[in-house]
Amino acid sequence: MKEYKYTINGEKYEVAVNEVADTTAKVTVNGAEYTVEWEKPVEEKPVVKIVKPTTTAKPAPAAAAPTAAAAPVNGHAIKTPLPGVIIDIKVNVGDTVTKGQTVVILEAMKMENNINSDKDGKVASIAVAKGDTVADGAVLVVLE
DSSP: OEEEEEEETTEEEEEEEEEEOSSEEEEEETTEEEEEEOOOOOOOOOOOOOOOOSSOOOOOOTTHHHHHHHSOOSSEEEEOSSOEEEEEEOOOTTOEEOTTOEEEEEEETTEEEEEEOSSOEEEEEEOOOTTOEEOTTOEEEEEO
């Protein structure tokens, strides 16, 4: 039960909301009980509008993610299992990595995800940079 105190045009009211149902509520106002009814609001369908950008800033290089995923790979590719943003690269070209070692940290849905090597090898190339947005399945690191 919720209680409220109102002053309307200098008149004081003590209101207690006793019970609320779908379109009714049982209330007590200054000791008198009432049933309040209201109409159910009409649910509106969401309206989607396509708005052109108002700035003349250069668009982000959106082609970077598909290019990285589509780049020819000579060796074993370590790919991202989900889309996100590269926040750290833990290896350099020429490094030797072991199976299970973190090679890239990817942020997806506000969570940091370690992308680990699925085999031993030597880093032949790194297909991404910090800050890149990558699509699901994009090549991150290539091992020899």
